[in-house]
Amino acid sequence: MVEGLSAGERRKRIRSIAEGMRHQSIPPQEAHHMCVTMHHGHWLGGQKCKGDQALCAQCLRTGTRVEETATHVHHDCATAKAVWELVAGHWHRATGEELDLSSPLQTIAGLRKPPATGCESATAAWKAREPAWRLLHSVTLLQLYRARCRSHAAYHGKEGSSPKKADARAVLTQVRRRMQDRLEFEHRKAVNAEGIAGRRGARALFHTQWVNTGVATMRKQGPRLHIFTRPREEAGGAPVEGTLLIRTGAALVRSTARQGPAAGWSVTVHEVQGDGSEKLHLKASGAVPTRSTHGARAPPQAPTRQTEQAAHQAAAAAALVYDRQKTRGGQCRVLITTSSDTAYRNI
Ligand SMILES: [Zn+2]
Numbered sequence: 001m002v003e004g005l006s007a008g009e010r011r012k013r014i015r016s017i018a019e020g021m022r023h024q025s026i027p028p029q030e031a032h033h034m035c036v037t038m039h040h041g042h043w044l045g046g047q048k049c050k051g052d053q054a055l056c057a058q059c060l061r062t063g064t065r066v067e068e069t070a071t072h073v074h075h076d077c078a079t080a081k082a083v084w085e086l087v088a089g090h091w092h093r094a095t096g097e098e099l100d101l102s103s104p105l106q107t108i109a110g111l112r113k114p115p116a117t118g119c120e121s122a123t124a125a126w127k128a129r130e131p132a133w134r135l136l137h138s139v140t141l142l143q144l145y146r147a148r149c150r151s152h153a154a155y156h157g158k159e160g161s162s163p164k165k166a167d168a169r170a171v172l173t174q175v176r177r178r179m180q181d182r183l184e185f186e187h188r189k190a191v192n193a194e195g196i197a198g199r200r201g202a203r204a205l206f207h208t209q210w211v212n213t214g215v216a217t218m219r220k221q222g223p224r225l226h227i228f229t230r231p232r233e234e235a236g237g238a239p240v241e242g243t244l245l246i247r248t249g250a251a252l253v254r255s256t257a258r259q260g261p262a263a264g265w266s267v268t269v270h271e272v273q274g275d276g277s278e279k280l281h282l283k284a285s286g287a288v289p290t291r292s293t294h295g296a297r298a299p300p301q302a303p304t305r306q307t308e309q310a311a312h313q314a315a316a317a318a319a320l321v322y323d324r325q326k327t328r329g330g331q332c333r334v335l336i337t338t339s340s341d342t343a344y345r346n347i
Pocket of ligand 1: 057058059060066072078
């Protein structure tokens with residue numbers, strides 16, 4: 001992880017790894033496991049075990065004799081590779097970020113590459129994903145090790161039985177359960193920080209880091225992990241001629257010392273032509289009325305304050321109003337697109 005670096009770069013890399021390992025969203029058990037893994041402290045491999053006990057049991061089953069090291073268990077083994085592929089696929093679908101699985105720096109140390117563009121908003125979005133990534137990464141790392149232990153114990157057991165819950169799908173199920181538990185814990189922590197400790201903005205920060213990133217959604221019962229849900233079916237392939245494509249957008253400008261928050265929505269409507277091209281029909285935009293900004297003038301269902309989610313919902317509401325006008329009494333195919341999963345679920 002530090003090969004080929006100069007002394008200065010090496011120090012910087014080690015500092016990044018150490019800071020990542022201390023991230024507050026990593027649960028204590030996972031933090032301990034990660035620390036032992038990074039220092040190759042597990043009881044495995046040729047230095048500590050003899051004979052077949054020093055080899056990877058998962059690989060032995062397929063007839064491959066490989067020495068078991070911390071890097072092999074968590075990065076090189078076929079099971080580890082399959083698990084990381086699944087995790088990276090889900091992460092990409094939920095957040096739009098691609099992970100580089102070729103290096104143990106990503107899979108074992110959990111260091112993600114910052115966005116190549118260096119643009120301010122992309123970097124802020126990348127940073128906002130760090131708590132969710134650190135939790136997902138540390139939980140996956142520990143579950144991989146537990147699967148390895150089950151596999152090892154079964155292989156070297158009296159009957160040489162086949163292990164239970166040691167394949168990639170089973171590991172992912174354990175990761176999902178642990179993630180959901182910790183997500184609820186993080187939410188309770190934010191609620192208590194704001195309600196009991198009086199830390200203003202703790203719930204908004206939870207929303208920014210877990211919901212806006214696409215990792216979770218909020219329901220009445222509490223937060224629900226969204227990252228592992230199956231991708232939605234595309235609605236009937238490419239839209240046919242005459243279909244109205246309603247695309248929604250939303251933006252929130254946070255409050256500063258001089259100005260209060262501002263939120264707005266926008267909608268564009270295109271009609272699909274015979275050759276597949278799109279003809280612009282309508283562009284509309286507006287402010288998001290809330291009770292905090294408009295007081296008694298706000299509509300009855302207006303949200304209490306301006307948030308990104310409220311802006312997305314206002315955009316979706318405008319799209320639905322237009323949809324109702326166009327489809328009333330006639331045959332008209334309409335496709336509405338929203339970039340917010342929570343707004344989609346609410347619709
Ligand atoms: Zn192996």
